Amino acid sequence: MSRFDGKTALITGAAIGQGRAHAVRLSSEGANVILFDICAPVAAASHVAATVADLEETARLARANGHGVITRVGDIRDIAALREAVAAGEKEFGTVDIGVANAGVTPSPFTGVDVTEELFREVVDVNTFGAWNTVRAVAEALLVQGKPGAITVTGSGAAYKGYAGLMPYVVSKHAIVGLVKSMAKELGPARIRVNAVHPGTVNTGMFGGVGMVDLYLPDLPQDERTIENMRLRTAKGSPMGLSFVEPEDLAAMVAFLVSDDAQHITGGEFKVDGGMGIA
Ligand SMILES: NC(=O)c1ccc[n+]([C@@H]2O[C@H](COP(=O)([O-])OP(=O)(O)OC[C@H]3O[C@@H](n4cnc5c(N)ncnc54)[C@H](O)[C@@H]3O)[C@@H](O)[C@H]2O)c1
Numbered sequence: 001m002s003r004f005d006g007k008t009a010l011i012t013g014a015a016i017g018q019g020r021a022h023a024v025r026l027s028s029e030g031a032n033v034i035l036f037d038i039c040a041p042v043a044a045a046s047h048v049a050a051t052v053a054d055l056e057e058t059a060r061l062a063r064a065n066g067h068g069v070i071t072r073v074g075d076i077r078d079i080a081a082l083r084e085a086v087a088a089g090e091k092e093f094g095t096v097d098i099g100v101a102n103a104g105v106t107p108s109p110f111t112g113v114d115v116t117e118e119l120f121r122e123v124v125d126v127n128t129f130g131a132w133n134t135v136r137a138v139a140e141a142l143l144v145q146g147k148p149g150a151i152t153v154t155g156s157g158a159a160y161k162g163y164a165g166l167m168p169y170v171v172s173k174h175a176i177v178g179l180v181k182s183m184a185k186e187l188g189p190a191r192i193r194v195n196a197v198h199p200g201t202v203n204t205g206m207f208g209g210v211g212m213v214d215l216y217l218p219d220l221p222q223d224e225r226t227i228e229n230m231r232l233r234t235a236k237g238s239p240m241g242l243s244f245v246e247p248e249d250l251a252a253m254v255a256f257l258v259s260d261d262a263q264h265i266t267g268g269e270f271k272v273d274g275g276m277g278i279a
Contacts, residue, residue: 003255004030004258007097009097010134011033012100012130012134013076013104015050015051016205017206019035020061022255026098026255027065027069029255033069034088036082037055038050042105042122046107046210047206076101076129076131077126083140086141090141097148098150101151101153102152105123109166109214109215123168127175128176128179148190150194151194151195153194154197155177155197155269156169156176160174195262197257197269202245202250203244207227231244234276242274244274
């Protein structure tokens with residue numbers, strides 16, 4: 001008997017990075033998965049975009065675990081698309097029990113004075129409204145089903161610290177904490193749990209987006225502003241000397257939080273960051 005036998009999970013941002021790791025991990029423990037991703041560039045994002053081929057690769061890896069897989073190309077800013085994905089999961093698998101609101105974008109650095117309204121709005125639209133849409137699409141279905149469930153929302157170190165040059169991202173991720181705490185209170189009576197996961201620096205394409213070397217290494221000459229030196233710099237922030245954690249480290253935490261092992265845990269914030277976020 002595996003932890004998620006007979007359960008279905010909606011995972012956003014599933015094409016690459018942490019989302020793929022969540023899909024592989026949850027399906028390896030018995031879950032059917034609904035894999036949702038925009039599979040296209042987002043204007044505000046500084047980093048590499050996922051493709052339909054990436055989403056299909058995640059689907060292939062999840063299917064290899066022997067459970068059901070549905071893919072949907074869609075935007076988390078579109079609640080109708082998320083509701084359709086959840087409904088498709090219910091139709092195909094009879095139930096939706098778990099939500100993993102993971103999709104997000106990091107913009108290139110600008111000061112809070114210089115950033116454009118357009119960029120600020122888009123980052124909040126994706127990272128905050130998109131997370132809310134994901135939570136409510138799953139919660140609505142659970143409330144109609146009258147079943148307990150569990151949802152995680154991916155925050156960041158930027159959900160509890162300020163970062164010069166990343167104000168819109170920091171705002172969008174701080175909001176995740178408010179979303180999680182409030183919805184955990186509202187949904188608790190229905191036994192629907194909502195928790196936040198805060199990654200440190202993760203070994204995905206999001207690290208090292210356009211302009212990030214300048215943000216991390218402003219003191220170094222231009223030719224030394226490399227991803228490798230960024231890694232060395234981030235390792236200084238971890239008492240364990242880690243320059244990054246792996247997507248699978250986040251997947252282990254999410255799998256715990258959405259499992260019955262965490263049945264009495266809700267409204268919490270969980271750092272997976274090699275200690276980078278110790279205050
Ligand atoms: N990588 C890091 O260092 C790091 C650190 C802290 C927090 N995070 C957070 O972790 C989460 C996952 O990031 P990752 O590291 O896997 O990055 P990633 O870029 O590898 O994956 C992000 C995924 O989200 C998808 N996505 C983006 N906008 C979308 C939208 N509007 N609709 C649907 N899908 C969309 C992308 O297509 C991509 O597949 C994000 O919320 C991110 O903010 C990442």
